[in-house]
Amino acid sequence: MFQSLEKTVQRAFQDHILARYGVAISVVIEQPKQTGFGELSVPAAFLLAKHLKQPPKKIASELVAEIGNLPGVAAMEIAGGGYINIRLDRAAYAEVLRHPPNADVSSAGKIVVEHTNINPNKAAHIGHLRNAVLGDTFVRMLRSGGQRVEVQNYIDNTGVQVADVVAGFHFLEKKTPDEVRALSEETRFDFLCWDLYARTSQNYKDNPETLAWRAETLHGIESGMGDLAEIGHLVADSIVQAHLKTMLRLGVTYDVLPRESEILHLKFWAAAYDLLKQAKAIYLEMEGKNAGCWVMPAAAFSADSEDNKVIVRSNGTVTYVGKDIAYQLWKFGLLGKDFFYRKLIAYDDGHEVWVTADHPAGPHPDFGHATRVYNVIDVRQSYLQDVVVAGLKALGAKAQAEESIHFSYEMVALSPRCCVDLGIDLSEEDRKRPYIEVSGRKGLGVKADDLIDKLIETALREVASRHPEDSPEKQRHISSQIAIGALRYFLLKYTRPTVIAFDFGEALSFEGETGPYVQYAAVRARNIMRKMAERGEAMPDFTAELPREAVGRQLASEDFWQMLLAASKADTAVEKAVAAGEPAHVARFAFQLAQTFNNFYHQFPILAEPDREKKVFLLWMTEYFRLQLDRTLAILGIEVPDFM
RNA sequence: GGGCGCGUAGCUCAGUUGGAUAGAGCAUUAGCCUUCUAAGCUAAGGGUCGCAGGUUCGAGUCCUGCCGCGCCUACCA
Numbered sequence: 001m002f003q004s005l006e007k008t009v010q011r012a013f014q015d016h017i018l019a020r021y022g023v024a025i026s027v028v029i030e031q032p033k034q035t036g037f038g039e040l041s042v043p044a045a046f047l048l049a050k051h052l053k054q055p056p057k058k059i060a061s062e063l064v065a066e067i068g069n070l071p072g073v074a075a076m077e078i079a080g081g082g083y084i085n086i087r088l089d090r091a092a093y094a095e096v097l098r099h100p101p102n103a104d105v106s107s108a109g110k111i112v113v114e115h116t117n118i119n120p121n122k123a124a125h126i127g128h129l130r131n132a133v134l135g136d137t138f139v140r141m142l143r144s145g146g147q148r149v150e151v152q153n154y155i156d157n158t159g160v161q162v163a164d165v166v167a168g169f170h171f172l173e174k175k176t177p178d179e180v181r182a183l184s185e186e187t188r189f190d191f192l193c194w195d196l197y198a199r200t201s202q203n204y205k206d207n208p209e210t211l212a213w214r215a216e217t218l219h220g221i222e223s224g225m226g227d228l229a230e231i232g233h234l235v236a237d238s239i240v241q242a243h244l245k246t247m248l249r250l251g252v253t254y255d256v257l258p259r260e261s262e263i264l265h266l267k268f269w270a271a272a273y274d275l276l277k278q279a280k281a282i283y284l285e286m287e288g289k290n291a292g293c294w295v296m297p298a299a300a301f302s303a304d305s306e307d308n309k310v311i312v313r314s315n316g317t318v319t320y321v322g323k324d325i326a327y328q329l330w331k332f333g334l335l336g337k338d339f340f341y342r343k344l345i346a347y348d349d350g351h352e353v354w355v356t357a358d359h360p361a362g363p364h365p366d367f368g369h370a371t372r373v374y375n376v377i378d379v380r381q382s383y384l385q386d387v388v389v390a391g392l393k394a395l396g397a398k399a400q401a402e403e404s405i406h407f408s409y410e411m412v413a414l415s416p417r418c419c420v421d422l423g424i425d426l427s428e429e430d431r432k433r434p435y436i437e438v439s440g441r442k443g444l445g446v447k448a449d450d451l452i453d454k455l456i457e458t459a460l461r462e463v464a465s466r467h468p469e470d471s472p473e474k475q476r477h478i479s480s481q482i483a484i485g486a487l488r489y490f491l492l493k494y495t496r497p498t499v500i501a502f503d504f505g506e507a508l509s510f511e512g513e514t515g516p517y518v519q520y521a522a523v524r525a526r527n528i529m530r531k532m533a534e535r536g537e538a539m540p541d542f543t544a545e546l547p548r549e550a551v552g553r554q555l556a557s558e559d560f561w562q563m564l565l566a567a568s569k570a571d572t573a574v575e576k577a578v579a580a581g582e583p584a585h586v587a588r589f590a591f592q593l594a595q596t597f598n599n600f601y602h603q604f605p606i607l608a609e610p611d612r613e614k615k616v617f618l619l620w621m622t623e624y625f626r627l628q629l630d631r632t633l634a635i636l637g638i639e640v641p642d643f644m
Numbered sequence: 645g646g647g648c649g650c651g652u653a654g655c656u657c658a659g660u661u662g663g664a665u666a667g668a669g670c671a672u673u674a675g676c677c678u679u680c681u682a683a684g685c686u687a688a689g690g691g692u693c694g695c696a697g698g699u700u701c702g703a704g705u706c707c708u709g710c711c712g713c714g715c716c717u718a719c720c721a
Contacts, residue, residue: 026661033664043663046701056701080664081701119721159721293719302647302717313719320721382648383716410649411715434713462683482683493669494657497649499714506656506670510683513657513669520683528680580660588658591668602685622680644683 002565003572005072005093006040009086013044016067023051035562038077038085045082056082090561091552097568097624098542098551108147109371112331113139113407116153116247116254117377119161120239122197123190124246125445126502127378127412127438133491133637134409135376136252137583140635141574150367154327155259155355157236158221159320160214161440165193166221166231167213168200177230184234190242191447193235198443222264244345244353246448250484251637254353256367262339262356263326269318271337272326281394282311290314301390302383309387321384325391332400333369334392341367372403379408379497407581409496413437414446415503422446435501446502455483458508459516467643478641482516485638489515492587492636513591515638521594522633522640524601525626528619532607540616542623554617559603564621566596570628574635583636590632597625 006029013027025048030041045060052059060082067076074089115135118128135151142149156162169175173196175183183189204211220228240257247253263269276282282294285308292314298307311322329335339356341364346352354364375385385406392401413435419426424444430436438445459479467475490507494500510516529539540546555561570589577585606622609615630640 028661028663030663033667037664041664046663049701083664156721161721290719295719307717310719315719317719319719378715379649380715381721384721408648413714437715459683466681466683498657499650501656503656509670511670512683514683516683517669520681524681524684531680576660582660584658585660588668595668598684601680605679607680644681 002569003575005088006572009040009042009070009073012067012070013042013063016063017044017048020062020066021048021052023048025051032083032085035558037079037083038075038087039565040086040088042084042086043082045084049082060084090555091548093568094551094555094564095548097564110148110150110369111142111372111374112150112152112368112370113142113374113376114152114154114331115139115376115407116243116252117156118243119159119440120155120157120236120243121161121165122194122239122440124243124448125438125440126448126451127445128243129250129448129451129487130409130412130491130500131376131378132247132252133250133488134496134583135374135407136250136637137488137492137586137635138374138376138407138578138581140637141578141583141586144574144631144635145578150370151253151255152331152367153254153257155236155240155257157240158218158232158260158264160218161197162232162236163214163217163221164200164204165197165235166228167217168196168203169231169235170217170228171210171213172196172200172203175231177227177234180231180234184238190239190246191449193239194440194443194447197440201441224265241345246452248347249449249452249480250488251639253347253351255365256341257344257353257355258327258330258339259356260323262358263323265358266337266339268326268330268335268337269323271335272322272329273312273318275329275335275395276311276325276391279395281391296387296390296394300394301386321387321391324384324388328373328375328388328392328404329395329397331368331370331373332392332397332403334395334397334400338368340364370403372405373400374405374407376407376409378411380411382406382408405581407496410499411437412491412500412502414444415501417505418446418501418503421504435499451507452483452487454504455486455508456480459483459486459510462510463644470643478643481639481641482510482519482644485515485519485633486510487515488637489518489587489590492583493591495582495584515636516644518590518594518629518633519638519640520644521597521601522626522629523642523644525597525622525629526640527643528606528622529626532619535607537607540619542616542620545616546613546620550613550617551620554614560617560621563596563600564624567593567625567628570632574632586632586635590629590636593625593629593632597629600625 010027010029018024027044032041045056048059049056060078064076064084072089072092073086075087077085079085113135116132118124139149139151169180217228220226221232282296285291285293285295290310293310294312295308295310312318340360341354342357342361344353344355389401389404415435419436456479459482463475463479573589574586604618606618609618
């Protein structure tokens, strides 16, 4: 609503300026910081002053006098050195909010968002949570704008990390596949692997000769036969299930899990290899340190670097980047091959998750064939992402290269204080650092499920003391919703390039700029309606009891108008956040919206309001706020509890 | 060495393609529960936006240089 008005005004000024002065400038529309200056502000006169060599103030008065009436605009005035401030027709504005036009569904192509991508060899940690929550929220943002989105979660089930855990079971622990299977049926297999991974890594360090285990395990896994391969499947499959379960606690779901094993078995890489060779995107290096390797020239992906990137090692095996190029080509439907698929699980709502298979397994939905791809991967992988895009470009897929977006974000690290909380000894050197990097190899990190459990316990103490009469199950459910709200908001409120130095104190806070603060506002709005029903009052019929003139009368109050205006900008905020690729902006909007509502709530006792028209209006405002809060929270993946 | 990012209140962070008096939260201080739930509200203090230049009507935002911090720069993924 607000945005379309903004566009109308923008176009009107631009056209008028072109017709009147013959100058084609791009007119900028701003929102004045001070509410007294109206709702929109046009600084175009400053820009024109330069072209016309006339004082901005004079031009501004000409514009205002000559542009005529604009729809939805009540008044225009000149302020400061030449700003044109615009005041909207409040009643007309509210009228549109009450009868919103149907949103159009985008007919554009499918967007693929790839996120989570956790190595299936250990429990998920907070760093993985940032990835998943960022990706999931961006998906929700895109979908709210009518986009068709497919969520992919890439599973590297044949890589070194899985191999190291397999080696740990086989060589270090001397476990048979059956014994590992028995262990995997224990509740915390992902935690067990977390420790084993750290132990195996330490063992490599202490006894470097045991690194031979890794090579042997990788071969075993690749051959697909024998104990090592069997343990490999057991570990990867059962850890993937654990990750899906962890992510579901946060409301994060997927459509398809493409696996590295199928990239290899279905010869995706072989196909990409041929394409790359044909296009001369890679060449066989004859001399130097990379002799015998197929490399991509540095010039393709980096302006300055002289280091070519090895795609195929001298022993003939492909690097991770090579496989990633093949995968990226498939996402766009450029590889000329497709996976087979089988259904992995269905969520309670019926939504199905599919996983790739290496042999036909019946009918399946269409996957891939994206027109745009977002890869949610942390910023440390920028170099590799550049190589992948360069690969696409070299193959002549210029358009797809431009639609390959590295949705990067900074890591989650541990604050020094957090390390102390976890009982981790820090070296003198580390203690001086602003934050400590999480390391799966060292077992250094905060496990996702541990953190969620801790959040739930914290919330439960509060819920139990506020609502002792409710059942323990209900209390736990509410606490869980609050915990997830707190966690998702915490991970989303930082902009992508900001390193999160994780700190239990801040993550466990439910006050101030937090998820529960926003949830609380939504709960309060609902409580008003509930209280009214309890008192036997019916919800008024707004169309009958609140005609346009009445809304106009009430909106004459500056407070009401400003509040309504703020609440009506939800769509605009999400749209801008999508354009900026920044979920944090949605989080911030949600917080501001909640602040505005809390203000409204505190300032105007609604049920006790004696004036009928005003009371009905206040109820309508409450209902509008509630709707906007619910919608915005849903985009953030945060549920509104029944009570708090 | 090169590339990317960061430096804004005591702390943690926002700040859209340059706009009017630089904003939140936490912490501190002082108030507000007989009212639709105080996970809330009101108010106060707290800033040479790393430093130095430049561009212009206007710079936290753009350009250059410098200082400090982090990440990347593998035949690991």
